[in-house]
Structures are given as C-alpha cells and as structure tokens.
Amino acid sequence: MFVQLICKDRNEKEMNELYEVLAALCHREGIQIEDKGSHVEILACPQGKIVVTEEDGNMILSANTRHAGAGFHAFVVDLFKDIQEEVPLGEYELIDDLEYANDEDFHRLHHVYENELDYVKNLILTDSDFRKKNYLYDETYFLPIEDENKVMTSTGFMDRKEFMNKEIEDLMDDFYVWNDWDRDARFYRNAALTLLAKEGRGIYSKMNEETEKTANEIADYLEIAHEKDPDLKLPVKEYTELVDLLDRENKLKDALPMDREAIQYRTREVYHLFEDARVVAPGTAERSYDPSQQSVNLMAPYTNEGEWSWLIQASKQPAILPDAKDLMEEKPEIFKGKTIWMDTYEEDGIHNINAVIRQDEEYLYIHAITNNSKDVPYLQECIRLSGFAH
Structure with a gap:
C-alpha cells in the first residue's frame, strides 16, 4: 500500500516549477503543504502524508497509504497524475503497488x-x-x-x-x-x-x-x-x-451525540517509544530529544496557566547517570521479568530518582526529578513499568 512518483533528472528551475505546481494543487484540494527543511510534507489527513524529497537530481514523492484508506490511495494516484499533466515535459515513473493507477477501479x-x-x-x-x-x-x-x-x-x-x-x-x-x-x-x-x-x-x-x-x-x-x-x-x-x-464559538449545539465516548489515548499513561525502549509516562507529557545525551526527555504536562513539575530522562547510554556503576552494586528488585536498580534522594529541595532497568541483555537508564514529593511514588511506578518492546 504504497504510491511513489519519481520526477527524473530535474534542474533547479524545473524543481521550482514542480514545487509551484504542487502548492497550487494543494491549494485547490484544500490540504496543507509544509516545508520541513530537509523535505516537504503534504498533509491530506491525519493518517495520510505525502513526503517530497530530492535525490541525485530527482524529485521523489512518496506515500504510505496503509493506514489512511482506499480514498487516500486513490487521491495520491490522482494527484500524481495531475502533476504529470500540469508539467508534461520531463520523465516520470509512477509506482503503485495496488495497481489502481492502471485500472482506476475504486471498488x-x-x-x-x-x-x-x-x-x-x-x-x-x-x-x-x-x-x-x-x-x-x-x-x-x-x-x-x-x-x-x-x-x-x-x-x-x-x-x-x-x-x-x-x-x-x-x-x-x-x-x-x-x-x-x-x-x-x-x-x-x-x-x-x-x-x-x-x-x-x-x-x-x-x-x-x-x-x-x-x-x-x-x-x-x-x-x-x-x-x-x-x-x-x-x-x-x-x-x-x-x-x-x-474560546471558540460552539457550532455543534444542535449536533447528534455519538453513542460511545471518543477516547483520547494521550490522556492516560502510554508507552513513549524511544529506539526499541518503551518509557511509561502520561501521553500528555511534552517530549524532546537531547542529542548530546542521546536521551528522550518527557516533561510533565501543564496548562497555559501553570508550569511543569517533573521530568523523566531516559537513555540507552549510562552517561546520564554518573553513579550508574555504584547504583548497580546495590540489591536490585525483580519486576515482571526485569531487573531494576533504583535510588531516590532529595537534594536542594528537588527529589531525584536514578534507575537502571535490565531486560534480557539490554539496559535502560532513567533519571527523573520532581519538585513535589507526592510525585515520587508515581514516577517510581512509571519507571518500573518501562522497559523494551520485546
């Protein structure tokens, strides 16, 4: 479930013409097109994205249509054909693993x-x-x-x-x-x-x-x-x-309500994915990546009137825990097949949790801090539930 259009051997002027046509087509369809620096993204729906990259003089437009549905797959094929019609000069290669481009049989x-x-x-x-x-x-x-x-x-x-x-x-x-x-x-x-x-x-x-x-x-x-x-x-x-x-106007005052509740996964605890590790924390946590520490940082969610109260930092590198070796000399606990070393201490009014999780032969290092002692048991439980995908 994949569609790709390769616009071959384009010089800078021809590339720019293709981008202009893309922007015009997106405007016509009422969909977003965003320049991400290293690539361009066309956002047709929450599960449907077209990624535009350049490589060796070729412009490559690619879409994984597996999660969005048949309508998105057909839309991508039609959009790629429109590009070829709008810019007829130049060589193209259209790849469609479901062959809709050949028969256009939506059924x-x-x-x-x-x-x-x-x-x-x-x-x-x-x-x-x-x-x-x-x-x-x-x-x-x-x-x-x-x-x-x-x-x-x-x-x-x-x-x-x-x-x-x-x-x-x-x-x-x-x-x-x-x-x-x-x-x-x-x-x-x-x-x-x-x-x-x-x-x-x-x-x-x-x-x-x-x-x-x-x-x-x-x-x-x-x-x-x-x-x-x-x-x-x-x-x-x-x-x-x-x-x-x-602070928007309510335009659904006369709308019929659904029979079931709409679930928001992020409003509860989730697995935050980091390489092959899974760090448990609220889905609402704000996420960032620290390349120098090779760590994922999960910060407590906050409203526009508040500020964050805790931070979980996780890495597969022991450098985020200066005392990792000393910590692992202490007696660990065994939790759901994982070996966990954990130490909690207070310093200058800040509560710190250092932990090492060993699962099979892999190690996950976690450092958490909070300014509220009431958060400590919760953060400890999140750490215990963390580990690796396997």
Missing part, C-alpha cells in the same frame, strides 16, 4: 483494504505479540498500553467481544480515515476521531503551539462534518470541551 481498491483489515482483525484476535505492536497509525512516538478486554483501534478502545462480532465493513471507519472516494462527512468525522485518539490532550490542549494547533484542527474537522451532514453523530462532549478551552 476493487476498496476491497483490497477490506481484505487487509480482515487479516489484521484475525491477528489482533489470535496473536498477542501483534497486539503490542503499532498497527494503528502511520507514524507515532507512543503506543497505548494494551487492555486485555479491549481492542485498540485508531479511533479509540473497543470492547473485545464487539470487535470480534463486527463485520469488516462496519470496522472500516475505526481503522481507516478515508474510506470513500469523496471527502464526505464521514471522512471529516473519522479524521477528528483519529486525531482525538492519537493527539487529543484534554485539559492540556493549549499546552504549546503544536497541541493548540491540533485541538483547532479537531474542532475544524467536526464542524465541517456537521455542515456536510447534520444527521451524522459526532463526539459532541469532546468538541464542547475543546471549544471552551480554545
């Missing part, structure tokens, strides 16, 4: 995604290792912590029995955003539910510029969905909480 394409979901459903029900992997999103820095009685979907938890008995056609909106040809009301609702599950941060929605932008996108999607189909059931409760936080 057949949709059936491919139904078969894929049927395969995934069987794995979720029968393979415990698969359930612990990222089968939800095209890319993510976190995974929800699994619940034995529930199934994780890209729009939130679903009761295992309900999941088992649901027909594939009825599960499509819980796994794919773009299931029809058009971006209809269901598309915008699915986009909002997916963003809520993946990036919803509840009361911390205005924590920083990025979280506030996402919150506004969710509200925008739901308002468009309601405008397109006033009878479509929507997550009215979550929308109302968001617009109140954002």
